[in-house]
Amino acid sequence: MNRSLEMSRPSDVPGFVDRVVRPLTHLLNPLILRIAGGWFPLFSLLHHRGHKSGRVYATPVTAFPRGGYFWLGLAFGENSGWARNVLAAGDAELRYRGTDYHLVEATVVNVADVDSKLLPPLVRLGSAVAGVHKVLRMRNISSPHRGEG
Secondary structure: OOHHHHHHOOOOOOHHHHHHHHHHHHHHHHHHHHHOOOOOOOOEEEEEEOOOOOOEEEEEEOEEEEOOEEEEEOOOOOOOHHHHHHHHHOEEEEEEOOEEEEEEEEEEEEHHHOOOOOOOHHHHHHHHHHOOOEEEEEEEOOOOEEOOO
């Protein structure tokens, strides 16, 4: 790999994600947005506010509930735009399987530092197989309510 390209890649982003998945996001995200937050459990829809622009964004993410928290995958690293926005704001709205949740206390945690009983199995698998070693943990503070649309 070209040394300048290697140095520009964030260290918390697995090579496979950076080389294969990232270039496909502009094609895949519009399709994923159609199913995110609905019946398909792998993709949720995260509504967050830009920390500089104040604009509200809807971003497809992988999120799983367990132990009073939602665990959001950081495949693109903790410095991805949506992660920076959520960490700056500290809260966000998540639509998971057709239900809306208000999440707070955004915290980046290392998968290795979390009790394996607390992490959803798919998060542990993603860490082991894809090399994603950090997740964003957020606490749910709302009673779940069915989303519209």
